Amino acid sequence: MDLTVFSGTANRPLGEALARELERSLGKCHIERFPDGELHVELQEDVRGRTVCLIQSTVPPVGENLLELLMMADACWRGGAARLMAVLPYFGYARQDRRATPGEALGGKLVADLLERGHFERLVAVNLHTPSLEGCFAMPLEHLDAAHLLAEAARPHAGPGAVVVSPDLGAVKLAERYARQWGLPLAIVHKRRTSGSEVNVRGLVGEVRGLRPIIVDDLISTAGTIAATAEAVLEAGSADDITVVATHALLVGPAVERLSQVPVRRLISSDSVVPRTGLPFHHEVVSLAPLIADAIRRVTGERR
Structure with a gap:
C-alpha cells in the first residue's frame, strides 16, 4: 500500500511516533502563518495516487488546528491523493453533541460537517467524549479505545x-x-x-x-x-x-x-x-x- 503520513503542528511528536510505527518517514509539509494571520500550507512531496493519512489533534487553539487540518487535506486532494484519512487523537467539540437551550449552536455536528468537506474517506478518533457523536459523520469512523x-x-x-x-x-x-x-x-x-x-x-x-x-x-x-x-x-x-x-x-x-x-x-x-x-x-x-x-x-x- 502506498501510504504517506503527514502531521499537523498540534501534536507533531505523536505524528512522528505514528510514522515510525508504520515504518514510514513523516511526509514533508510546510506550514506557516502570514503576517496578517492567514495560514499557508504547501506539500513538499508528491501524493498523486497515494493513500494519505493526516494526523492532527484539535486542541487549543481548536479553530486554528481544525483549519490547518482542512487546508492540509485540501492540498492533498488537489495534489491527486487517491484516499484521505484523518486521525484525530483528540477531537475538539465532542462535548457539544446536544443543545441545552434553543439558542445554542450544535458545535459537534458543525465540525463533523466541516470534516466532510475535507474529502476524507475515513476518520480515526480516540475516546470521543460522546460516542453517539459518531452518528454526525457522513464517512466511516474508527472509534478507538485507549x-x-x-x-x-x-x-x-x-x-x-x-x-x-x-x-x-x-x-x-x-x-x-x-x-x-x-x-x-x-x-x-x-x-x-x-x-x-x-x-x-x-x-x-x-x-x-x-x-x-x-x-x-x-x-x-x-x-x-x-x-x-x-x-x-x-x-x-x-x-x-x-x-x-x-x-x-x-x-x-x-x-x-x-x-x-x-x-x-x-x-x-x-x-x-x-x-x-x-x-x-x-x-x-x-x-x-x-x-x-x-x-x-x-x-x-x-x-x-
Missing part, C-alpha cells in the same frame, strides 16, 4: 486497598470497565456543573474510607471535575494517595493549580495532547501510536 492501555499502565497502583472513582454519572460505564479489569470496588460522585469550569459535588455513592482513590475519566480540561471529586473522597476519609487516569490531559486554565492543591500524586494519560512539562506531580504518558497504527493497517489492508 482504556486498556491506560489500565495496564495504572495497574501497579491498582492493587488491594484501592478504589475506582467515577467523577460523575457520565463516566460510570468507563469506571465500571476499569473496576472490572482491576478487580476493585467502585464509588460514584454525583456532581452538578455550575459553569464551564466549575462544579459542585452533591453526593458520593460507595465506600472510600481508608482506600486509595483512582479517579478515571476520558478527559481533563480545567480539572474542575477532578478536583471536586478528589476533595469529596478526601472528606469521606479516603487515603491521600490519589491517582488520576484520563485519556486526554488538556490541562488548560487553572487545571495544574487545582490538581496540585488537592493534591494529586500522579496522573496517567495518553499522548493525544502534547504532555505539559514541569508538573508538580508525576505524569506517566502512554503512547497512542501503536493503537492508531493498528487501526490504519486494518482499514488499508497493510501488513506489518
